[in-house]
Amino acid sequence: MGRDDRSRPHPGIDPDGLASFRRDVVAGLSLPQKALPPKHFYDAAGSRLFERICRLPEYYLTRAELALTRANLRAIARFAGAGGALLEYGSGESLKTRLLLRAMRPAVYMPVDISASALRAAVTRLAREFPGLRIAPVAGDFSRPLELPRLPARGRRVVYFPGSTIGNLTPDEAQAFLKMTRGQVGPRGAMLVGVDLKKDANLLHAAYNDRRGVTAAFNLNLLGRINRELGAGFDLRHFAHYAFYNAPLGRIEMHLVSLREQTVDVGEHRFGFARGESIHTENSYKYSIAEFRALAAQAGFRGEKVWTDRKGLFALHGLIAA
Ligand code: SAH
Numbered sequence: 486m487g488r489d490d491r492s493r494p495h496p497g498i499d500p501d502g503l504a505s506f507r508r509d510v511v512a513g514l515s516l517p518q519k520a521l522p523p524k525h526f527y528d529a530a531g532s533r534l535f536e537r538i539c540r541l542p543e544y545y546l547t548r549a550e551l552a553l554t555r556a557n558l559r560a561i562a563r564f565a566g567a568g569g570a571l572l573e574y575g576s577g578e579s580l581k582t583r584l585l586l587r588a589m590r591p592a593v594y595m596p597v598d599i600s601a602s603a604l605r606a607a608v609t610r611l612a613r614e615f616p617g618l619r620i621a622p623v624a625g626d627f628s629r630p631l632e633l634p635r636l637p638a639r640g641r642r643v644v645y646f647p648g649s650t651i652g653n654l655t656p657d658e659a660q661a662f663l664k665m666t667r668g669q670v671g672p673r674g675a676m677l678v679g680v681d682l683k684k685d686a687n688l689l690h691a692a693y694n695d696r697r698g699v700t701a702a703f704n705l706n707l708l709g710r711i712n713r714e715l716g717a718g719f720d721l722r723h724f725a726h727y728a729f730y731n732a733p734l735g736r737i738e739m740h741l742v743s744l745r746e747q748t749v750d751v752g753e754h755r756f757g758f759a760r761g762e763s764i765h766t767e768n769s770y771k772y773s774i775a776e777f778r779a780l781a782a783q784a785g786f787r788g789e790k791v792w793t794d795r796k797g798l799f800a801l802h803g804l805i806a807a
């Protein structure tokens with residue numbers, strides 16, 4: 486693979502990106518409970534805002550996962566094995582991955598992300614930091630069948646899915662995703678999945694309602710993106726960020742609440758909003774260790790190892806294809 490291939494995301498994977506974005510937006514805003522898929526948060530501005538969220542004092546997830554990865558790096562690398570292929574879904578800025586790459590020394594690293602800009606920046610940095618590593622980036626949507634570059638036949642395949650991004654899928658979607666990766670890693674394969682643990686609702690509430698308003702900006706940017714890319718007429722001043730922990734369902738819900746009665750045009754479509762009506766923009770499921778292991782078992786994975794941070798906030802599951 487030439488140098489250019491290393492620094493440029495796989496081209497042409499999602500040629501109808503804009504058309505499918507428009508379809509999702511029109512379909513989602515037509516529902517009785519308006520909803521938008523969270524994967525659309527991540528345009529260039531959204532990815533930058535998410536990187537700021539990761540550094541917020543209230544957003545413990547990134548720090549806890551980094552800490553547990555650092556503290557258990559040898560055991561994690563031993564579990565994953567050396568010299569194989571490391572596939573990462575939702576790689577973003579590939580922050581925690583650097584630790585793994587150094588400890589695991591895979592033959593090939595394949596980051597997959599829907600955000601072409603975040604992927605490009607991460608791959609450029611990684612190519613500089615790991616000059617001998619073969620990097621095969623894929624800019625694409627992991628919720629649909631993806632065309633992945635061929636992986637070398639030798640060595641183990643390990644899928645890395647950190648950050649609790651799996652929590653942004655419904656349990657049914659998470660199970661379907663795990664079944665798909667189970668097929669990708671094959672009989673000897675493994676998976677490392679970062680999962681946010683259930684905890685005090687006040688801590689969860691603070692993590693999604695930070696004082697600086699970065700999470701609010703991240704949420705509202707979705708409407709900004711719809712305006713920019715689909716020529717819509719959302720007035721961001723007339724919507725507010727709202728996030729709460731839905732304990733019976735074990736998830737944080739993020740919404741954008743209409744502050745007044747209003748109509749908004751998206752192309753030729755017109756959508757009405759009552760005052761107080763919301764668009765449901767994200768779920769972030771939290772799983773106990775046992776709950777997540779049960780979910781993984783239904784998808785054909787055995788929960789072999791689990792590492793947590795010292796405060797018991799976050800878990801990294803080591804799964805083996807059963
Ligand atoms: N793994 C990083 C980033 C997590 S943020 C971390 O642990 O900090 C979630 C990432 O998943 C973002 O980079 C986003 O662009 C990506 N993402 C979200 N939905 C996706 C989808 N359907 N397909 C591919 N990437 C997706």
Ligand code: AVI
Pocket residue numbers: 538546648649650651652653693700703767768769
């Ligand atoms: C990427 N994902 C795991 C984040 C989360 O915590 O659910 C996205 C996010 N939403 C608001 N803050 C962060």
